[in-house]
Amino acid sequence: MPREAASEWQENAAGPVARTHVWRSLWESRELVALLAARDLRVRYKQTALGVVWVLLQPIASVAIFTLVFGRLAGISSQGVPYPLFALVGFVVWTYFSSATVRASDVFISNPDLVTKVSFNRLAAPAAAVLPPLVDLAISMGLVALLLVYYGVVPTWGVVAVPVWLALLVLTALGLALWLAALNVRYRDVQQAVGPSMQTWLFLSPVAYPSTLLSDQGELLYSLNPIAGLLGLARWSLLGTPWPGWPLAVSLGMVAVVLACGLTYFRRAERFFADVI
């Protein structure tokens, strides 16, 4: 029995912020995170006849359209790799980012009872929500591999950096997800805004075109978009396009800012989730 006499007092006091360490609390809830993520996956694929096919359909359709519009008609440069491959990598990365944040944004409001009746580490919910889309990402990577073989593109040693940009990608999604999930509890407008914003953001990001289309200063400004640097990094690592350089550093700085502020805001807001949901 977990009944050690010296177990510490836990306080629930007036005041804005709980005094627990963010990353440690997340680590302690890792089983909950895993179970919540597994639940989402199970629920999603239960009673779907085609399962995986749906995952592949979207990138194939989108890349076909991008290839026609951007590659053929507009003749946009694809940094020396075949355009479909270029667009596919961009789209796969983007799809993860967008579906992870969209899903995570409604983790609380889709289950208000959980917030008002149960005390659990609230961080676990958005953290779990950004994981299941990784499965889609992995499946889509199979498609990327297929296209690499088809076009005879030999990956460079940059491929070893895949785990690095994947981790950064998850953290970026988490940073944004924390904001959206917490804001959504108070303002349901968030839910309405997420979809259209993501649509716009897609075209503001170098998914279908390279960021090198812009002038040097323009590119630096452009890379304030945290996902821009990650797209460059992903293409560098998979397709051997040029190293993104400074703009990557700017993007990563933005990732850090979004994540740090997201965590801070979330920790303050979560104390009152149950009151305002």
Next chain:
Amino acid sequence: MDRVELDRVSKRYVLGQRLNAREALSAAAARMIGRSSRPSREIWSLRDVSFSLADGEALGIVGANGAGKSTVLKILAGITAPTAGVSRTRGRVAALLEVGTGFHPELTGWENIYLNGAILGMSRSDITRRFDQIVDFSGVERFLDTPVKRYSSGMYLRLAFAVAAHLEPDVLVVDEILAVGDAEFQRKCVMRMQEAEKEGRTLIFVSHDLETLSRLCERSLWLESGRIRDSGATEAIVRDYLASSLLAQGADTQRFESDGVVVHALRALPVEKGAGAVLMRGDRLRIETEFEVTHDVPGLDLAVLVTRSGGARVIDEVLSERSTVRLSRGRYRVSLVLPPLLNSGDYTAGLWFGTQYEELLDLTMAVPFTVHGSHVDRPERILVMALPFEVDRLDAAG
């Protein structure tokens, strides 16, 4: 050693706090130009509530709806933060404020046990270790691989409680969950809580079921409008709480109103002597109510209730089971006459209006009355009925 400590805890809710972005922006703008928008209404759900509990102690909390009982539990469990004051707990706190939160209908019973356990704070190995006990307790082992959306509501409830019951917390916080479920289920739940108490866990229990509360908790707290009205031995608290219920002895002055029904009077009187007289043990008792049905509610029904101090329900007579009268719009007087059945002691008469699907008005403990006179031999006996025995001698002697 102390396990739980509330130190001058207050909680304020601001009504209408859920704004949309437009309202929030205009409120912020109004604040910036120094003109505050319409003041939001505040409600103090708790005011300066303090108490402490040691290992193995059990505390009951009584109070009317909206007295702040659930808020105390939510603050203890860390679901919401107090507006002022501190709540301290030691060890693992498990709060059962509702059975089955976190269950997912698409997942199987087996998957839900793990998921729900994790949400309630159990580790994977804890759950695995107690898995068989949980399944045993729930009695759904044949359906573990079935999605819970196909469960009957009873099975669902049993499984959900089974998970929660095996949390092994240091502090167990239980809200009115026994209101659901059948008698057998309730008995099991109460037994499980008694066990937890014996194992030295600290229990905090909120219920309208005062009899169970008296059985589980030696101490109780009486909340009224967010403040502690009284605290002490459960027996005394429950008696005072019942006696305080709204009305003077035997008759009422207040009106009770709900959507569809307005109760003008509720009285408990001796039949022979009329209002104002003392009710003696040998008297017949008339419980009489006058009320008005303000608009037609299909299937409207009423029940007359008598509750013994201590919480045991003695009489629960439903009109539709005894009469074919339909309660349509209009004014009524309904009375129920009891033979000299009740032993001496304190009771409350109550009234319930509702349909098969919803409750319109619940005045469970509206009118306290006392049956005076000496106990008929055994004071713990509630009903004195002189039922006939049959005695047959089987050895054919004589």
